[in-house]
Amino acid sequence: EAGVTQFPSHSVIEKGQTVTLRCDPISGHDNLYWYRRVMGKEIKFLLHFVKESKQDESGMPNNRFLAERTGGTYSTLKVQPAELEDSGVYFCASSGLGTVEKLFFGSGTQLSVL
Amino acid sequence: TQLLEQSPQFLSIQEGENLTVYCNSSSVFSSLQWYRQEPGEGPVLLVTVVTGGEVKKLKRLTFQFGDARKDSSLHITAAQPGDTGLYLCAGRRTGANNLFFGTGTRLTVIP
Incomplete structure (x- = not known):
């Protein structure tokens, strides 16, 4: 069974550009989470989908970040326009509806904004 | 403000030695998890504890x-x-689905 897949693994963009990160959760997992770790800081929660609905987006830093999960399968996280402080590793994680504690993480997308 | 403080931040020991890593907070959590992360990979769940005093x-x-x-x-x-x-x-707070992470302890075991 495939794990959580994230694409791209690395992205280097210039300030002001747009970047879209993609996450494919484990098949059948209704819960999908985005987390982020910026340099020297702890991993922080961004938002949580249950199927296609945003359950909690309290961790989204500002309106330059837009997450979608159309159809309740894969999710995208778009940053537009990107700023220097957006650099970091963006992790996606998924879990089944009744097994919220068993979280599976992807390998992350390393985003560098220059 | 860091919700979960881990100590030590770095630990380098010889093979065969014992060690303890601590995770402290002033907040109460409904459950607490430990993960291990390798370079270039995401965190991998090791254990979940949910009851005060629980040992796994x-x-x-x-x-x-x-x-x-x-x-x-x-x-x-x-x-x-x-x-x-x-x-x-x-840690996961009561009623919440998101996790609060500690800053991590980087362990190196020298052969």
Whole structure:
């Protein structure tokens, strides 16, 4: 069974550009989470989908970040326009509806904004 | 403000030694998890503890949840080079689905 897949693994963009990160959760997992770790800081929660609905987006830093999960399968996280402080590793994680504690993480997308 | 403080931040020990990593908070958590992360990979869940005072063992790893559910510890017996990695604690508050992560403890076990 495939794990959580994230694409791209690395992205280097210039300030002001747009970047879209993609996450494919484990098949059948209704819960999908985005987390982020910026340099020297702890991993922080961004938002949580249950199927296609945003359950909690309290961790989204500002309106330059837009997450979608159309159809309740894969999710995208778009940053537009990107700023220097957006650099970091963006992790996606998924879990089944009744097994919220068993979280599976992807390998992350390393985003560098220059 | 860091919700979950881990100590030590870095730990380098010889193979065969024992070690303990601590995860402390002033907040109460409904559950606490420990993850291990390798370079270039995402965190991998090791254990979940949910009851105050709970102790769980995973081979040479022993995890304990504090009685008040504010802290946890990870003890490794007879560390092996394969134990090298970043250890993260993460807590979940009552009624919430998101995790609060500690800053991590980077463990190096020298052969």
